[in-house]
Structure formats: C-alpha cells, structure tokens
Amino acid sequence: GLKFRLPGASSRDDRKNAEGIPIKGLKGDLPVGFAATGGAVPGDRIVGIMEPGVGITIYPIHAEALKKFDDQPERWVDVRWDIDEKNEDRFPARIQVSAINEPGTLAQVARIIGEGGGNIDNIKMRRAVEDYTEMVIDLEVWDLTHLNEIISGLRSQSVVSAVKRTHE
Numbered sequence: 001g002l003k004f005r006l007p008g009a010s011s012r013d014d015r016k017n018a019e020g021i022p023i024k025g026l027k028g029d030l031p032v033g034f035a036a037t038g039g040a041v042p043g044d045r046i047v048g049i050m051e052p053g054v055g056i057t058i059y060p061i062h063a064e065a066l067k068k069f070d071d072q073p074e075r076w077v078d079v080r081w082d083i084d085e086k087n088e089d090r091f092p093a094r095i096q097v098s099a100i101n102e103p104g105t106l107a108q109v110a111r112i113i114g115e116g117g118g119n120i121d122n123i124k125m126r127r128a129v130e131d132y133t134e135m136v137i138d139l140e141v142w143d144l145t146h147l148n149e150i151i152s153g154l155r156s157q158s159v160v161s162a163v164k165r166t167h168e
Contacts (some may be wrong), residue, residue: 031055034092035065037168043092043144048077048126063167083143090119090140093147097135097154098162099129105159106135113139115152132161 032048032055040046040060048056049069056077059066099105100152106125113120122138141147147165154163 033057035059035063035092035160037063037065037093039093039138040091041141041144041147042081042083044081046079046081048076048079050075060167088142090142091122093139093141094166094168095137095139095147095151095154096162096164096166097137097160098128098135099135099157100161101131101133102159103149105133108157108159109137109154112153113137113150116153117142117146118135118150136166 029035034040035057040058040063045061046058047061047066048058049055049066056079058079097109099109106123109121119140120137121140124136126134128134139150141150151163151165
C-alpha cells in the first residue's frame with residue numbers, strides 16, 4: 001500500500017518504531033491529502049502542512065504554495081514516502097513543453113508520453129510566438145524516475161525545443 005513514513009522511523013518491517021501514515025489518515029485518523037497544485041510524486045522530497053479543519057496537505061518541498069506558510073513553522077510536518085515496490089498507483093505531475101507549431105507535433109508529444117507509460121489527464125495549449133506552441137500537460141506517472149524518463153524522451157524529439165516540470 002501507499003504510506004508516508006515519519007522521519008526517524010526505521011524500516012517498514014520494524015513495526016515498533018515505524019509509524020506508517022496512510023493517505024487516508026494520520027495519527028488519530030487525521031485526513032491526509034495532496035495539494036491541488038504542485039504534483040508530488042514518489043521520489044520528490046515532500047512536506048505536510050497542518051490545515052485546521054482539513055487535516056494534513058502534502059506538498060513537494062519546492063512548491064511555490066509553501067511560501068505562504070514560511071512564517072508558520074508550527075504547521076509544518078516532515079513526512080517521507082514509504083511506497084511498496086508493488087504499488088501500481090499513478091501520481092499527478094505537470095510539465096511544460098515548448099514545441100514547434102506544425103502538423104503532427106501534438107501527436108508526437110502524446111506518443112512519447114503514452115509509449116513511456118504515462119497517462120495524459122489534461123493539455124492546455126497556447127501559441128507563444130508565431131512558430132512555437134506552449135503546452136502545459138497534466139499527466140500521471142509512477143514516480144520521479146518515470147517522470148524524468150518521459151521528460152528525457154520528449155527532449156529527444158526534434159519538434160520539442162524545451163521541457164520542464166512545473167509546480168504551478
């Protein structure tokens with residue numbers, strides 16, 4: 001199953017010290033959920049923020065949204081991934097792709113993501129300049145390694161000029 005591990009907890013098999021934090025709850029069934037933006041995937045360093053009336057919201061440590069909590073250190077909860085290797089859950093991530101605006105470009109981008117085992121949830125496109133299109137793609141991946149493989153595959157395409165992960 002999918003769990004988070006509190007820092008200082010030992011291996012999954014050391015049940016006396018390990019404190020698993022399932023997504024559905026944390027100590028006393030406090031709800032745990034992911035931030036609507038940011039897209040934390042296994043492999044990212046993550047942090048939890050205590051939100052009154054909500055529970056703990058998980059953010060990747062580099063999420064822009066965390067800045068609003070800088071002056072509230074008491075709300076920060078240090079958590080870590082503790083993913084079962086057999087886990088087949090996918091996690092949301094967002095990438096920004098700059099590509100040449102020509103027939104077949106979107107098909108090439110979608111093909112690379114699909115052949116790489118990713119799943120596209122949403123695409124927003126806008127023409128950046130006359131010959132280039134900016135795409136913001138919400139996709140599902142297994143972990144950070146998987147996301148990086150997809151990004152690398154996209155960068156290898158001649159129609160793609162730039163790819164980066166975004167947390168907005």
